[in-house]
Amino acid sequence: MGRFWSLLFLLVPVLGVLVFVVAAAPDSRPLLDHWLPDNINDHGYIIDELFNFILYLTGVIFIITGVLLFYFLWRYDGERNPDPVKFTHGSQTLEIIWSVLPAITLLFIAIYQMDAWAAHKMRRPLLEDGNVKPALALVSARQFEWRISYAGEDQLVGTPDDVHVVNDLCVPVNEDIVLQVQSQDVLHSFFLPNLRIKQDLVPGMKQFSWFRPNRVGIYDLVCAELCGWGHYKMRGRLIVKSREDFDTWLSERAAEQRVTHPALDGGGGE
Amino acid sequence: MMKMSTDPRQTEPRRRWCLLLPLVAVMLCSGCWTGSTEFQFNWVYVAYQERAVGGEDSSDAFSEAQIRNVAEILAATFGTPDKPQLPGGLEEIDVRELLDLYKLNRAAGPVGRDPISQDVRGLYRQHCAHCHGVTGDGMGPTATFLNPYPRDYRRGMFKFKLTRSTQKPNKHDLHRILKQGIPGTAMPSFSLLPQDERDALVEYVIYLSVRGEVERELINLLAAGEQGQLLLDPANKSAASSAAVKEVIQNVLFSWTDIQQIAVDSKMPDWWDELAGSQPDFGSATAGPVLDAGRALFAGKAGCITCHGGTALGDAQVSNYDKWTEELVDAKQPTLERKLLPYNESYQQFGALPPRPIRPRNLRQGVYRGGRRPLDLYHRISQGINGTPMPNQEQTLTPEEIWTLVFYVQSLPYEHASRPATARNLQRRRPN
Numbered sequence: 263m264g265r266f267w268s269l270l271f272l273l274v275p276v277l278g279v280l281v282f283v284v285a286a287a288p289d290s291r292p293l294l295d296h297w298l299p300d301n302i303n304d305h306g307y308i309i310d311e312l313f314n315f316i317l318y319l320t321g322v323i324f325i326i327t328g329v330l331l332f333y334f335l336w337r338y339d340g341e342r343n344p345d346p347v348k349f350t351h352g353s354q355t356l357e358i359i360w361s362v363l364p365a366i367t368l369l370f371i372a373i374y375q376m377d378a379w380a381a382h383k384m385r386r387p388l389l390e391d392g393n394v395k396p397a398l399a400l401v402s403a404r405q406f407e408w409r410i411s412y413a414g415e416d417q418l419v420g421t422p423d424d425v426h427v428v429n430d431l432c433v434p435v436n437e438d439i440v441l442q443v444q445s446q447d448v449l450h451s452f453f454l455p456n457l458r459i460k461q462d463l464v465p466g467m468k469q470f471s472w473f474r475p476n477r478v479g480i481y482d483l484v485c486a487e488l489c490g491w492g493h494y495k496m497r498g499r500l501i502v503k504s505r506e507d508f509d510t511w512l513s514e515r516a517a518e519q520r521v522t523h524p525a526l527d528g529g530g531g532e
Numbered sequence: 533m534m535k536m537s538t539d540p541r542q543t544e545p546r547r548r549w550c551l552l553l554p555l556v557a558v559m560l561c562s563g564c565w566t567g568s569t570e571f572q573f574n575w576v577y578v579a580y581q582e583r584a585v586g587g588e589d590s591s592d593a594f595s596e597a598q599i600r601n602v603a604e605i606l607a608a609t610f611g612t613p614d615k616p617q618l619p620g621g622l623e624e625i626d627v628r629e630l631l632d633l634y635k636l637n638r639a640a641g642p643v644g645r646d647p648i649s650q651d652v653r654g655l656y657r658q659h660c661a662h663c664h665g666v667t668g669d670g671m672g673p674t675a676t677f678l679n680p681y682p683r684d685y686r687r688g689m690f691k692f693k694l695t696r697s698t699q700k701p702n703k704h705d706l707h708r709i710l711k712q713g714i715p716g717t718a719m720p721s722f723s724l725l726p727q728d729e730r731d732a733l734v735e736y737v738i739y740l741s742v743r744g745e746v747e748r749e750l751i752n753l754l755a756a757g758e759q760g761q762l763l764l765d766p767a768n769k770s771a772a773s774s775a776a777v778k779e780v781i782q783n784v785l786f787s788w789t790d791i792q793q794i795a796v797d798s799k800m801p802d803w804w805d806e807l808a809g810s811q812p813d814f815g816s817a818t819a820g821p822v823l824d825a826g827r828a829l830f831a832g833k834a835g836c837i838t839c840h841g842g843t844a845l846g847d848a849q850v851s852n853y854d855k856w857t858e859e860l861v862d863a864k865q866p867t868l869e870r871k872l873l874p875y876n877e878s879y880q881q882f883g884a885l886p887p888r889p890i891r892p893r894n895l896r897q898g899v900y901r902g903g904r905r906p907l908d909l910y911h912r913i914s915q916g917i918n919g920t921p922m923p924n925q926e927q928t929l930t931p932e933e934i935w936t937l938v939f940y941v942q943s944l945p946y947e948h949a950s951r952p953a954t955a956r957n958l959q960r961r962r963p964n
Contacts, residue, residue: 355732407713407720414811422946423811426904427715428721491674493663496722520808523904524694 264342269337275328282321302481302502304474306458308378323493330388382459387438387472397442397470401431403450403463406481406492413510425516429498431483433475434508440472452485454500460486475502569613569642569657572667573603574686574747575882580669580859581755583878594754602750605777610743613657613666614641616736619769619781630788631735631742637727639736655729656736659722668740670856671883678718681885684856686744689919690788692902697915697924700788706734708903716899742784750782799934806904807939814943826940829933834913834925836937839892844944846894855919857887890920898945909938 285296301310380464399430400419402409410431417441433439443452445463452461457473482496503511551922578594586721611617616636618627638646643654657666663682665672670684684689693701710730713721721731753763753776764774807819814823830836832942841848853863860875875887893901902908902917913934916924925934 393731403713405720407719409715422814422942429723492720495659495720499724519905520810522804522910524907 265336268332268339271335272328272332275325275332277381278324278328279321282317282339299482300477301458302475302477302479303457303459304476305381306382306473309458311492312375312378315374319367319371320350321388329391382471383483386470387440387474395438395440395472397440398433400442400444401445401452402446402490403452403485403496404446405483405490406496408498409446410498412515414516423516425512425519427515430501431498432501432503432508432511435475435502437505438472438474440470443469443471447450448489449487450485450489450496452484453484455484456481456500462487473499478502478504514517540741569666571606571610571743572665572669572671573599573611574669574744574751576879576884577748577859581751581872581883585755593759594759598754598760601764602747602754605750605764606743606747609746609781612737614737617639619785622778622782622785624782625785625789627785630785631739635735636739638732644853652729659725660733660737660794662720668744671885676885679888680717680890681856681888682718684744684750685741687856687919688741688745688784690853690910691917693917693918694911695791695915697926698918699791702791703734703738703918706737708736709730712903714901716893716897716901724913738788741758742788745784745787746781749784750777753777753780788884799931801935802937804935808942812939812942817892819943820937822936823940823943826838826892826943829929829937830940831860833933834929834937839921841892841893844895844941846892848892849921850891852921853887854890854921857890860884860887892921895941895944896947906935906938906942909941910934913937 263483281293284290284420290296298310298313301307320421324390356383389395396417397419398412399410399412402411408429408431410427410429411419412425412427413419414421416423431441443461443463444467447465449465450463452459452463452471454460454473457475459471461469461471462467479502479503483500485496487493489496501511502510560885577742578599582593596822599889608617609617616633617638618631618633619626638651638653639656641654641657643658646653653960661672661946662674663678664670664685665675665682668685670682675682688700689698689707690701692700692714693705695701699707709719710725710733711720712723722733725733730778750763757763762775803818803822806815807822809815815821830840831842836844839849839852842844853861860879861871862874863871865871865873872887875884880886893899898904900908902912912922914926914931915930916922929937
């Protein structure tokens with residue numbers, strides 16, 4: 263067998279890079295839609311830049327180590343190197359280099375990501391008067407659905423004018439959206455892939471998530487934390503509408519909620 | 533290669549491969565076998581009727597031939613989980629008015645696609661069977677972890693509907709539950725399934741319910757008949773050959789086709805539009821008297837307080853059983869241990885889930901299982917909740933009184949349970 267094994271190891275960096283290149287290429291048939299989905303969040307580029315930076319950094323290291331591994335397997339194949347192994351006490355210079363270099367790289371990543379963290383966790387959108395923007399809605403995750411309560415006119419969640427919908431998260435376009443997210447039962451994760459938003463939901467924790475969608479359309483809202491047997495079907499829809507359409511939609515939902523007569527019972531069943 | 537096989541070091545890895553490869557093959561195939569998909573016979577109800585007919589120690593009041601006879605009638609009338617069929621040969625009712633065989637076939641069978649039309653098939657097993665069971669008995673593999681348990685369709689009783697109290701729901705009602713889910717229970721919303729798939733599931737739920745109810749009625753026939761008597765001549769198992777069996781099937785089908793929507797008085801109370809028309813306003817001065825009237829009804833005439841409790845936390849009557857479990861227990865016994873005796877003795881061995889008492893709803897949580905619209909709340913109060921101790925109050929309360937209660941119940945999540953009514957009134961009178 264001999265050098266056959268070293269060729270097999272060479273396949274690891276080759277195939278690894280190939281998968282990424284094919285996935286990232288536009289119209290890549292076997293792996294279509296396997297790269298990041300369209301970013302429709304004004305703040306999403308921060309996450310994408312961080313992702314790409316770490317991907318390229320680790321990609322380069324992955325290729326170098328993969329090729330080096332192949333080279334050593336090939337060069338020092340047992341059948342072609344009958345001489346006994348020589349042990350040395352190593353090289354202090356080399357050891358310092360391979361300790362310090364990764365330490366510096368990790369430190370750099372730790373500092374570089376701080377902006378992304380702050381953008382998603384600390385810089386909550388403000389109102390004109392300088393107060394934090396109130397939540398448009400409370401998104402409450404439950405095995406296995408998303409219950410959403412819109413704040414209504416008083417801009418407070420948990421009051422009689424709330425509008426309750428299930429699985430349809432509708433938001434106006436080109437506005438800063440703040441959502442209060444929470445779990446009703448177990449660990450869930452609020453994941454909007456097109457907005458680069460992913461927030462773990464811990465039962466009992468009150469958290470906020472914000473974004474600024476810039477394209478009208480229907481996108482995925484999924485649970486990204488294994489939350490039970492029905493996790494795979496815990497799906498909702500993110501519907502981005504213009505401000506007028508959103509207002510109409512919300513008042514329609516509010517009207518459905520006030521139905522008092524069967525003759526008006528149009529929405530529930532259809 | 534020859535050189536390798538003579539090397540003694542090489543034979544050991546090869547033996548290892550011989551063991552490893554079959555193991556990997558087994559692992560890859562695991563999950564491919566889906567287990568038996570047959571309708572389960574209602575042994576729990578057989579055991580119940582046997583106890584009723586023969587007393588404590590007659591576990592064989594029905595002969596094996598009789599049970600097999602019932603199972604054969606069901607199979608001949610309703611088909612199998614893979615190939616459902618509609619009862620035929622009925623003179624008085626055309627079953628196709630109620631059920632659509634094409635839709636049933638979309639919901640039935642194993643999960644997959646129709647080879648020709650590419651329609652999604654096996655919807656029931658994909659979305660419902662793990663809780664509600666292949667038979668619709670509410671005893672699917674995940675049922676035991678849930679509280680409340682999934683619905684057993686075989687009783688033909690459904691809770692949340694806009695029809696008269698003990699009547700069947702209409703398809704619209706079942707559709708609404710599929711779309712909205714049931715908050716506060718494990719039933720999720722299926723609002724993102726396409727409309728035609730939800731349609732197919734509604735048909736299939738009705739089909740399972742009809743089948744299960746016919747099964748129960750046939751067991752009732754066994755219990756009413758002479759010992760050892762077969763319902764049908766073994767030579768001719770078509771349901772049409774026995775008038776009694778045919779009548780049972782027709783009666784169950786009639787109960788599904790003969791449904792009336794209740795006539796809600798479309799005249800709302802004068803105050804409704806002002807207080808609850810656009811958005812409920814529980815804090816205004818005009819709401820005060822209505823809420824006081826609602827509180828008085830809640831504690832007095834309507835009697836809500838006896839189960840839901842004075843604070844409406846649902847803590848007053850917590851030892852009742854609903855219709856689905858009352859056959860499994862002896863509710864009249866004083867202690868829990870003795871109440872559960874029938875279950876432990878007879879029904880546990882047939883897979884029945886451990887009975888739990890039904891809890892009245894905590895009305896301060898703002899979670900409404902059957903829907904939060906005033907229309908839904910009106911029906912819950914007016915028609916009761918079928919299969920539960922929540923009574924039908926249509927005769928005892930006037931529509932205005934029910935609307936008052938609806939408004940009061942809607943206000944409960946926003947009222948402080950600990951704040952006495954007098955303090956609330958004082959606060960209301962204080963300007964600004």
